[in-house]
Amino acid sequence: MKIGELARRSGLSAHTIRYYERIGLLPYADRDRSRQRDYDASILTWIDFLGRLKTTGMPIREMLRYAALREAGSGTEADRRSLLERHREQVRARVAELEACLLVLDTKIAGYADIEKRIEDHDAHQRTRRNQQAGARQAGSR
């Protein structure tokens, strides 16, 4: 698979794929006779996992540490595991934080809803009064 197809299938741009290789997030890819990168489909699994790390807010620095352990092969499982466990805790904390903010947002939104409702009621009341006055005028003009 060449870089263009990998880009389409991974959702990254070819630029980003090269950038990731440059910084060491992706392993140095084999090149064909004309020095073009030639990828194995298995790289998609790795890119996908990197995407998870990224989505959960892991900085590239730390992904690099994980990638390096992975490259180092067996014997690094305990380190990789504890790195992911620490990250998992951070993600859990983040979720809790977002949920706390959601409550604040709910309250704020409910506050605006109240204000809007009060305005509507007020308007409806005003209309009713105008109509009553108009009715009274009509009745009086007969």
Add this chain to the structure above:
Amino acid sequence: MKIGELARRSGLSAHTIRYYERIGLLPYADRDRSRQRDYDASILTWIDFLGRLKTTGMPIREMLRYAALREAGSGTEADRRSLLERHREQVRARVAELEACLLVLDTKIAGYADIEKRIEDHDAHQRTRRNQQAGARQAGSR
């Protein structure tokens, strides 16, 4: 309250407070006789809410839109509400996304735990075999 105290109480740096005022996120603060900013405690509520928006990933661009509506005063409640409602949906989506990633992390971590367990078992087995051989040698040597 001067900027230093506000910085301490809000958790922002004085630099950041001035930056926020410059871009319009904080209202232009009144100055005292010697042109120093003089804040009312009520600003803390606003900074706190801005913090919630920031924590939930709202870009400054959008906070500015909200801040502008707020400055515009009454009549903008419906807009402010819908802005916050749209944001709330994004935050909810983000939480869902993080939770999906947490499942992937759990699986990955469990995988490493398995590998480590297999290695431990293997080592324990090796030790047992060595002990048995040592025992057999001792018994034979008697």
Add this chain to the structure above:
DNA sequence: CTACGAGTTCGAGCGCACTCCAAGTCAATG
């Protein structure tokens, strides 16, 4: 042979959200 499309490298540029620096002002203290 030419033209194309997709790839290559290297380095510069960008958007975001700060963060910091230099040079100056001011009020209070010794």
Add this chain to the structure above:
DNA sequence: CATTGACTTGGAGTGCGCTCGAACTCGTAG
């Protein structure tokens, strides 16, 4: 009166994670 420390402004610099451009090389189709 001199010093100290907290403040002022305007503008430059930073770190992150890309993103893009220029100039070039290939392999294939017409």
